[in-house]
Amino acid sequence: MKHTLSFRRYLILLAVMLTVSVGDTMLSHGMAQVGPVSAHHLGLLLVAMKNPWIIGGILLLIGYFASYLTALSWADLTFVLPSTAFSYVVIALLAKFWQHETISLYRWLGIMLIVCGVGFVANGPSLTEHPPKPSEKEMEEV
Secondary structure (H helix, E strand, O other): OOOOOOHHHHHHHHHHHHHHHHHHHHHHHHHHHHOOOOHHHOHHHHHHOOOHHHHHHHHHHHHHHHHHHHHHHHOOHHHHHHHOOOHHHHHHHHHHHOOOOOOOHHHHHHHHHHHHHHHHHHOOOOOOOOOOOOOHHHHHHO
């Protein structure tokens, strides 16, 4: 099977992984500063929208969405989503060293299982090849 990923396409997948990882971590950091939000105090979400960490996280997630759409424009969903699974490792590292979260051995093992599963996807083509559709002239001949 032919691998169709160029250097630019690898950069797009890297952008997907990094923007979602850092964006989600920034949202987590900002919400830790804001505090719990309940159904009775939804106005607190408007306050949260003024937090610079949350603003930064939202901007990065917009970048994630743009790079994700770009990747989906040239590859199958079943290739793009698993190929960005390394973002789980990046998020875990950011959570551990920046957010000071405790990550259990079971979580690390789960993350490693997900990342190892990417190997099955990475060896296949990035886009399903469909047979060419017959032209109108060919259809008339049949």
